Amino acid sequence: MEDLSKYPLQLDGNDVPVVRFMNVTKSYGSLTVLDQLDLDVTEGEMVSVIGPSGSGKTTVLRMLMTLETINSGVIYVDGQPLTHMEKKGVLVPADQKYLRKARAKIGMCFQHFNLFPHMTALQNCMEGPVQVLGMSKKQAQERSEELLSLVGMIEKKDQHPSRLSGGQQQRVAIARALAMRPKVMLFDEVTSALDPEVIGEVTNVIRNLVNEHNLTMLMVTHQMGFARDISDRVCFFFAGKIEEQGKPADLFGNPQRERTRQFLSAVKEAD
Amino acid sequence: MFDWRWDFAWEILPRLLMATVNTLIAAGAGYAIALVLGLVFALAQRTPYRPVTFVVRESVEFIRSTPLVLQIFFVFFVAPQFGIRLSPWASGMIAIGLHYAAYLSEVYRGGLESVPKGQWEACTALNLTPMQSYFRIIVPQALPPSIPGMGNYLVGIFKDTPMLSVIGVAELMHTANAIGAQSYRFLEPYTMVGVIFLLISLPTAWLIRIFDAWVRNKMGMN
Ligand SMILES: Nc1ncnc2c1ncn2[C@@H]1O[C@H](COP(=O)(O)OP(=O)(O)OP(=O)(O)O)[C@@H](O)[C@H]1O
Ligand SMILES: [Mg+2]
Numbered sequence: 191m192e193d194l195s196k197y198p199l200q201l202d203g204n205d206v207p208v209v210r211f212m213n214v215t216k217s218y219g220s221l222t223v224l225d226q227l228d229l230d231v232t233e234g235e236m237v238s239v240i241g242p243s244g245s246g247k248t249t250v251l252r253m254l255m256t257l258e259t260i261n262s263g264v265i266y267v268d269g270q271p272l273t274h275m276e277k278k279g280v281l282v283p284a285d286q287k288y289l290r291k292a293r294a295k296i297g298m299c300f301q302h303f304n305l306f307p308h309m310t311a312l313q314n315c316m317e318g319p320v321q322v323l324g325m326s327k328k329q330a331q332e333r334s335e336e337l338l339s340l341v342g343m344i345e346k347k348d349q350h351p352s353r354l355s356g357g358q359q360q361r362v363a364i365a366r367a368l369a370m371r372p373k374v375m376l377f378d379e380v381t382s383a384l385d386p387e388v389i390g391e392v393t394n395v396i397r398n399l400v401n402e403h404n405l406t407m408l409m410v411t412h413q414m415g416f417a418r419d420i421s422d423r424v425c426f427f428f429a430g431k432i433e434e435q436g437k438p439a440d441l442f443g444n445p446q447r448e449r450t451r452q453f454l455s456a457v458k459e460a461d
Numbered sequence: 462m463f464d465w466r467w468d469f470a471w472e473i474l475p476r477l478l479m480a481t482v483n484t485l486i487a488a489g490a491g492y493a494i495a496l497v498l499g500l501v502f503a504l505a506q507r508t509p510y511r512p513v514t515f516v517v518r519e520s521v522e523f524i525r526s527t528p529l530v531l532q533i534f535f536v537f538f539v540a541p542q543f544g545i546r547l548s549p550w551a552s553g554m555i556a557i558g559l560h561y562a563a564y565l566s567e568v569y570r571g572g573l574e575s576v577p578k579g580q581w582e583a584c585t586a587l588n589l590t591p592m593q594s595y596f597r598i599i600v601p602q603a604l605p606p607s608i609p610g611m612g613n614y615l616v617g618i619f620k621d622t623p624m625l626s627v628i629g630v631a632e633l634m635h636t637a638n639a640i641g642a643q644s645y646r647f648l649e650p651y652t653m654v655g656v657i658f659l660l661i662s663l664p665t666a667w668l669i670r671i672f673d674a675w676v677r678n679k680m681g682m683n
Contacts, residue, residue: 257582294588304583308601308680318587321597350680370587 201269214263238417241427297372305351312347337365357388480636494558499565524563568610572603612669
């Protein structure tokens with residue numbers, strides 16, 4: 191067991207990041223997927239995560255969504271610990287009750303959408319607000335319809351996911367996540383399962399979110415052009431560590447590390 | 462010699478139809494118990510509490526590996542020795558309900574396992590409670606693939622109701638036996654019982670197929 195007393199019970203100060211990974215390690219058996227990761231994301235920032243397959247990109251998001259536990263370190267959201275809670279003046283691993291409260295600030299969109307197939311687009315969006323936030327059906331419907339309009343899916347609100355294209359399903363999934371009013375949105379390769387001709391409709395929705403909303407976003411992507419376009423910062427992951435990070439123009443235009451250069455030239459060739 | 466007597470058949474028809482009602486009640490009540498208890502068994506086998514999953518899994522296995530008629534006798538004749546005195550009907554419903562619950566729990570289990578992991582992850586991302594996740598998201602998706610199996614066992618439980626005659630439940634078989642014992646005529650009552658079973662089983666199986674298609678369509682799964 192790690193000594194948790196070296197981690198603060200909460201983050202204080204003027205510029206508390208919305209997300210802070212402090213010394214976070216994740217391993218499956220003997221395989222270390224993330225190795226003492228430190229990562230801050232500030233309010234309203236759009237951070238893209240790029241890197242080779244297996245470098246731990248998805249794992250970072252899944253830990254933040256509390257879909258995975260961590261082996262050491264602490265993740266803070268809004269200055270409060272997410273993975274841990276305070277007990278008698280020290281941090282201990284969070285229990286289910288604490289996690290439920292803490293994860294309310296996080297929303298996530300998945301590569302394979304994961305819409306509820308037995309519900310219409312509108313019902314998918316209303317489920318969380320009604321069941322979790324305790325909103326009235328009427329209020330939840332208003333909010334959901336607003337968001338479905340935002341993602342351009344209002345005409346299809348009464349369709350089941352099986353009647354929608356991949357791009358349309360992903361847009362509904364984004365609306366569904368936004369309906370919970372998260373502070374941080376996570377996107378895990380949300381365009382990877384899509385046909386090339388519909389990728390644009392999803393990236394445009396994300397672009398709008400960046401421009402018009404003060405959301406904090408963390409996006410794993412293989413689309414380098416898109417990441418370069420919309421990110422405030424790009425993190426290049428390699429073997430469970432951030433090998434290099436910086437403004438998109440710097441990281442893509444003038445990478446400092448050999449591994450970054452190799453990766454970028456490899457993906458350029460593949461395009 | 463083959464000698465079918467229509468007048469006798471007519472005479473016993475009302476009695477057999479009354480018994481048919483009992484058979485349907487027995488099958489319906491037993492099935493209702495099995496549907497609910499089966500889901501409980503299936504969900505219990507998925508709880509993180511090791512002792513619970515172990516006990517339920519072994520019990521289900523035990524019930525599936527022993528004959529129904531033995532279980533019926535057991536509940537009716539052995540339970541009173543533990544101070545539980547039950548009517549033939551109550552014992553019969555408990556035995557047949559438990560028996561089919563064990564089979565249905567396997568059907569549900571398959572259905573639950575067919576729901577992709579991503580659905581659970583979406584539930585977590587939306588912060589639904591485990592209860593909400595199960596009953597609003599996972600179980601509704603586990604049911605449509607379970608319908609054919611559930612339908613088979615509905616017909617199965619119906620066809621197994623004659624076993625209840627061994628403890629004196631006045632269903633079709635029991636009534637046909639009684640008629641035979643009184644009149645020494647067995648051809649008509651047994652033939653008619655067979656026809657009644659056929660006339661109910663076949664349309665039921667057909668309705669289940671229609672219901673299956675309707676549910677799939679309704680849930681947008683086609
Ligand atoms: N449940 C698990 N059990 C064992 N190993 C796992 C598990 N989940 C992930 N891994 C391993 O962890 C490593 C990192 O996985 P992760 O999904 O974070 O990679 P990634 O950077 O998102 O890759 P990709 O670009 O292919 O999506 C991989 O080697 C993967 O095989
Ligand atoms: Mg990944």
